[in-house]
Amino acid sequence: MKHLYWIVSEKLAGRAGPNRAAWDAAALAEGGIGAVLSLDTRDVDSDALRAAGIEHAVVELPADDQANEQTEAACLERLPEAQAFLEAQADAGRKTLVHCSMGRDRTALVGAYFVACSEDLDADFAIAKVRDVRPDALFAPRWEPMALRLIDELMSQRKRRPGRTR
Numbered sequence: 587m588k589h590l591y592w593i594v595s596e597k598l599a600g601r602a603g604p605n606r607a608a609w610d611a612a613a614l615a616e617g618g619i620g621a622v623l624s625l626d627t628r629d630v631d632s633d634a635l636r637a638a639g640i641e642h643a644v645v646e647l648p649a650d651d652q653a654n655e656q657t658e659a660a661c662l663e664r665l666p667e668a669q670a671f672l673e674a675q676a677d678a679g680r681k682t683l684v685h686c687s688m689g690r691d692r693t694a695l696v697g698a699y700f701v702a703c704s705e706d707l708d709a710d711f712a713i714a715k716v717r718d719v720r721p722d723a724l725f726a727p728r729w730e731p732m733a734l735r736l737i738d739e740l741m742s743q744r745k746r747r748p749g750r751t752r
Contacts (some may be wrong), residue, residue, distance in 0.1 A: 620680030694723030
């Protein structure tokens, strides 16, 4: 599928939003996408997604060109909601697409947190996995250090899976 990159193969994909690269909901469904998590709602047609049989949720994250304290506070509050949606879709066997406007900073943050939770990883390892498929992930000023802090903080609050080590 055009403009998609797989953060976790056949489970979680990222991409720019339809405001940057138009998409067709029916084509997404035909390509196997069963759910979409919108971090930005510009040009997103929720009705078309649902009509195509795609689960859709919105967890808006700030579109700040440079991360700041308010960005970090909002992301800290909303990342668990995004993660809960992604986990529910994975448990249901749905391939999920997560997007923001450019598919680079907010999408990478959510993708890295999903990877950290799924694989029980520290933030730096999770971010590296996202950058393997999206090298310009967390490119905007201060987004990488913010992502490192947020993911590690949120991971410290999660229950560790038995037998897992970092």
